[in-house]
Amino acid sequence: MTIRIFEDYEKLSRASAERMIDQVLQRPDSVLCVPSGETPKGTFRHFVAMAGERNLDLSGVTWIGLDEWVGVPPHNPGSCGNFIRKWLLDPLKIRPANVHLFNGMATDLDAECQKMDVAIRNRGGLDLILVGIGMNGHIGLNEPGVSPDLHSHVMELAPTTREVGQKYFQNHTVLTRGITLGLKYVLAARTALLIANGEKKASIIRDTIAGPISTAVPSTIMHKHPNGFIYLDREAARELHNE
Ligand code: PGA
Numbered sequence: 001m002t003i004r005i006f007e008d009y010e011k012l013s014r015a016s017a018e019r020m021i022d023q024v025l026q027r028p029d030s031v032l033c034v035p036s037g038e039t040p041k042g043t044f045r046h047f048v049a050m051a052g053e054r055n056l057d058l059s060g061v062t063w064i065g066l067d068e069w070v071g072v073p074p075h076n077p078g079s080c081g082n083f084i085r086k087w088l089l090d091p092l093k094i095r096p097a098n099v100h101l102f103n104g105m106a107t108d109l110d111a112e113c114q115k116m117d118v119a120i121r122n123r124g125g126l127d128l129i130l131v132g133i134g135m136n137g138h139i140g141l142n143e144p145g146v147s148p149d150l151h152s153h154v155m156e157l158a159p160t161t162r163e164v165g166q167k168y169f170q171n172h173t174v175l176t177r178g179i180t181l182g183l184k185y186v187l188a189a190r191t192a193l194l195i196a197n198g199e200k201k202a203s204i205i206r207d208t209i210a211g212p213i214s215t216a217v218p219s220t221i222m223h224k225h226p227n228g229f230i231y232l233d234r235e236a237a238r239e240l241h242n243e
Contacts, residue, residue, distance in 0.1 A: 001222050001223055001225060001228040001229070001230065002228070002229045002230070003209065003229075003230045003232065003237075003240075004229065004230070004231050004232070005232050005233070005234060005237045005240075006231065006232065006233050006234070007233070007234060008233055008234065009042055009197045009198075009233050010042060011233075012042070012195060012197055012231050012232065012233045013041075013042025013043045013045065013046050013195075014042075014046045015231055016040075016043040016046075016130065016193060016195050016231050017042075017043045017044075017045075017046035017047040017050055018046075018050070019128070019191075019193055019229070020032065020043070020047050020128065020130065021047065021050055021051065021054070021056065023127055023128045023191065024056060024058065024061055025056075027127060028057060028060045028061070029060035029061065029062075030060075030061050030062070030127040030128065031061075031062045031064065031120065031123045031124065031125065031126050031127050031128075032061060032062070032063055032064065032126070032127065032128050032129075032130070033064040033065075033066055033126050033128070033129040033130065033131075033181065033185070033189065034063060034064070034065065034066065034084055034088060034130050035066040035067070035080075035130060035131050035132050035140065036065075036066070036067075036080035036081075036083035036084055036168075037083075037132045037168075038132075038167075039132035039133075039195050039196060039197060040087075040130065040132060040195065041087060043130065043195065044087040044088040045087070047088065048087075048088065048091045048092055051092060058092060058094065059095075059098075061094075061098060062098050062099075062100070062119075062123045063084075063088075063089060063094060063098060063099045063100070064100050064101075064116070064119070064120060064126065064181070065080060065081055065084050065099075065100065065101035065102060066080070066129075066131060066140045066180065066181055067080055067102065067140040067141045067178055067179065067180035067181065068080045068081060068101065068102035068103070068104040068178065068179050068180075069104050069165070069173075069175055069177075069178060070104050070109065070154065070176065070177040070178060070179055071104060071105065071174070071175075071176070071177070072104045072105075072173065072175075073104070073105050074101070074103060074104070074105070076169075076173075077168075077169075077170065078168040078169035078170070078173060079104060080101075080102075080104075081101040081102070081103075081104075083168070084101065085101075100115075100116060100119045100120075102116060102152075102179045102180075104179060106179075109154045109179055110154075112152075112179060113151070113152035113153055113154065113179065114152070116152040116181070117151045117152050120185070125188060125189070125190075126185055126188065126189035126190070127189065127190045127191065128189060128190065128191045128192075128193065129181075129185060129186055129189035129191070129192050129193070130193050130195065131186065131192070131193070131194050131195075132194070132195060132196065133194055133196050133201060133204060133205070133208065133219050134160070134161060134164065134204075135160055135164055135200070135201070135204055136158055136160045136161065136204070136217075137204050137207060137208060137216075137217035137218050137219040137220070138158070138161060138218055138219070139183065139186060139194070139218050139219050139221070140178075140180040140181050140182075141155055141157065141161070141178025141179070141180035142155065142180055142182060142183050142218045143155055143156070143157060143158040143161060143178075143218070144158060144215070144216050144217065144218060145215055145216065146182070146183060146215060146218055147182075147183075147215070148182075148183045148184065148187070148215065148221055149182075149183075149184055150182030150183065150184055151181070151182050151184050151185065152179070152180070152181055152182060152185075153179075153180065153182050154177055154178070154179050154180075155177065155178050155179075155180060156176065156177055157175055157176060157177060157178055161175070161178070162175045162176070183218060183221050186221055186222075186225070187221060187224060187225060189225075190227060191227045191228075191229070192222065192225045192227065192228045192229070193228075193229045193230075193231065194208075194219065194222055194228070194229070194230045194231070195230075195231045195232075196230070196231075196232055196233075196236040197232070197233040197235065197236050198233070198235050198236055199235040199236070199238065201235075201236040202235065202236055202237070202238045202239045203239055204217075204219070205230075205232060205236050205237065205239065205240065206239035206240060207220075208220055208222065208230070209230065209240060210240065210241075
């Protein structure tokens with residue numbers, strides 16, 4: 001696992017966008033998994049700008065959405081799918097055929113998970129998975145205690161996530177379950193990149209990097225990844241000493 005600390009959020013975002021660009025240049029038919037949330041906004045902004053400047057051919061890339069709130073419709077501005085479309089896929093004019101996002105309104109959530117697993121398998125697995133980190137160490141909606149052996153699955157949300165998740169919604173929204181790629185995908189991806197910025201992430205980043213590897217902190221799975229990267233800004237790295 002490689003840790004890189006950047007001076008600020010802009011530099012961190014630019015570097016993670018560059019990693020995505022490099023991936024596409026290396027393999028134009030890459031399968032990229034992307035998250036939603038405040039953290040990846042800068043990465044997406046830089047990626048869209050750089051892809052435009054370099055006239056990057058994205059026609060062969062498959063885009064996978066990391067997770068979704070169960071019961072939240074895709075058009076709701078707080079939904080993960082809406083976020084990914086708005087900040088990344090729409091500006092890049094990506095064809096819907098190249099996109100796989102969970103539908104949080106699916107009546108059969110198991111079938112929705114299977115659909116995602118089949119889509120990823122048919123494309124040969126994930127080349128790059130970009131993830132943020134929750135205040136409790138979740139990756140996607142893999143909450144503390146989650147089994148590391150799951151592919152796509154539905155998970156009961158931790159109290160912290162139900163509360164923190166309100167920041168994405170204009171009105172109070174009942175969040176109880178999430179549908180998410182499991183940690184098995186994080187480990188199996190050819191490259192895994194976790195990004196975190198800001199002081200509020202400093203303690204969970206310390207637990208992730210310096211604490212024991214444990215399902216109680218799902219993000220510690222990054223230690224097991226042979227090609228795993230953690231990109232931080234200075235504030236998120238402020239509780240790390242000698243690591
Ligand atoms: P954030 O969310 O980027 O909005 O902090 C991260 C997460 O919960 O994974």
